[in-house]
Amino acid sequence: MNFPLRLRFPRALASVGWVAYVLLGGLIVVNSLPYFTEGDRMPFIGEKGAIGESGTWRAALLVHVASGIVCLAAAVGQFFRGLLRRFPWLHRWMGRAYVWSTLLFLCPSGAYLALFAKGGLAGQTGFLLLGGLMFHSTLNGQRAILRRDTPSHVRWMLRSFAMAATAITFRVLHLGFALAGMVYETNYIIALWLSIVLNVAVAESVIRLLPITRKRQTTIDHETDPSSSFPPPRPRHRWRRMPLRRPRLFRPESF
Ligand code: HEM
Numbered sequence: 397m398n399f400p401l402r403l404r405f406p407r408a409l410a411s412v413g414w415v416a417y418v419l420l421g422g423l424i425v426v427n428s429l430p431y432f433t434e435g436d437r438m439p440f441i442g443e444k445g446a447i448g449e450s451g452t453w454r455a456a457l458l459v460h461v462a463s464g465i466v467c468l469a470a471a472v473g474q475f476f477r478g479l480l481r482r483f484p485w486l487h488r489w490m491g492r493a494y495v496w497s498t499l500l501f502l503c504p505s506g507a508y509l510a511l512f513a514k515g516g517l518a519g520q521t522g523f524l525l526l527g528g529l530m531f532h533s534t535l536n537g538q539r540a541i542l543r544r545d546t547p548s549h550v551r552w553m554l555r556s557f558a559m560a561a562t563a564i565t566f567r568v569l570h571l572g573f574a575l576a577g578m579v580y581e582t583n584y585i586i587a588l589w590l591s592i593v594l595n596v597a598v599a600e601s602v603i604r605l606l607p608i609t610r611k612r613q614t615t616i617d618h619e620t621d622p623s624s625s626f627p628p629p630r631p632r633h634r635w636r637r638m639p640l641r642r643p644r645l646f647r648p649e650s651f
Pocket residue numbers: 424428440460461463464465467468502503505506507509510511512513514523524526527528530559560561563
């Protein structure tokens with residue numbers, strides 16, 4: 397199949413994805429808020445049995461839920477180029493909230509909760525893998541922008557966002573499988589692993605489709621509005637430093 401040279405990600409599909417993210421992510425946030433007020437009455441805590449009584453586990457769950465809400469909310473407008481151009485400071489502050497809530501709270505608390513997760517070894521390893529992938533991609537995305545490598549930053553943050561969005565995919569699949577009559581434990585494990593695989597596949601496809609992820613030089617904000625870039629752009633040199641000496645083999649006096 398012949399693809400056009402500069403294939404752009406279809407805007408309509410991106411808009412549908414964004415609306416679904418806001419609605420379903422909002423639903424998760426609304427359903428999670430009672431963890432801070434209802435405590436014991438939350439069915440998830442009741443299902444956990446003895447570990448649900450542990451103060452450490454409960455503290456980890458509250459940290460996890462709070463940082464998950466920050467993470468979902470902070471990601472909402474991060475992939476809009478128009479928003480980034482008009483309000484670069486908002487992108488930076490939301491990005492910081494996303495990165496620090498993920499690296500310091502969401503992934504570490506999730507990794508601790510994973511040790512006691514439902515679904516036995518398959519469930520535990522699934523959550524640990526998810527946490528590892530999200531931590532790794534978020535850290536790489538943060539490092540990339542600190543060295544002003546925008547394409548790499550976009551790539552890694554798309555991967556990180558895909559992992560955050562498994563919170564949504566997992567619940568959608570879990571509900572779908574339950575309605576289809578799948579046994580609870582099998583449902584939990586399959587929904588978890590499938591949500592990771594699906595989201596990784598979508599992220600990698602989007603990365604291949606978006607031209608910005610292939611560019612070598614920063615073109616989003618540094619070129620159009622140098623005052624908006626942070627850290628400030630380095631001066632660009634048109635010349636390249638030439639090697640001081642030619643390789644020995646090609647020096648004319650050696651012939
Ligand atoms: C923004 C993304 C995330 C949100 C909003 C989120 C939210 C939640 C919530 C609300 C719960 C409580 C259970 C429920 O009410 O369904 C939970 C449980 C849990 N989360 Fe997350 N989470 C996110 C990402 C992650 C990540 C990246 C990991 C990976 C380490 C993870 C690991 C877990 C584990 C292990 C549990 C307990 C599951 C169990 O005991 O069976 N979560 N999460």
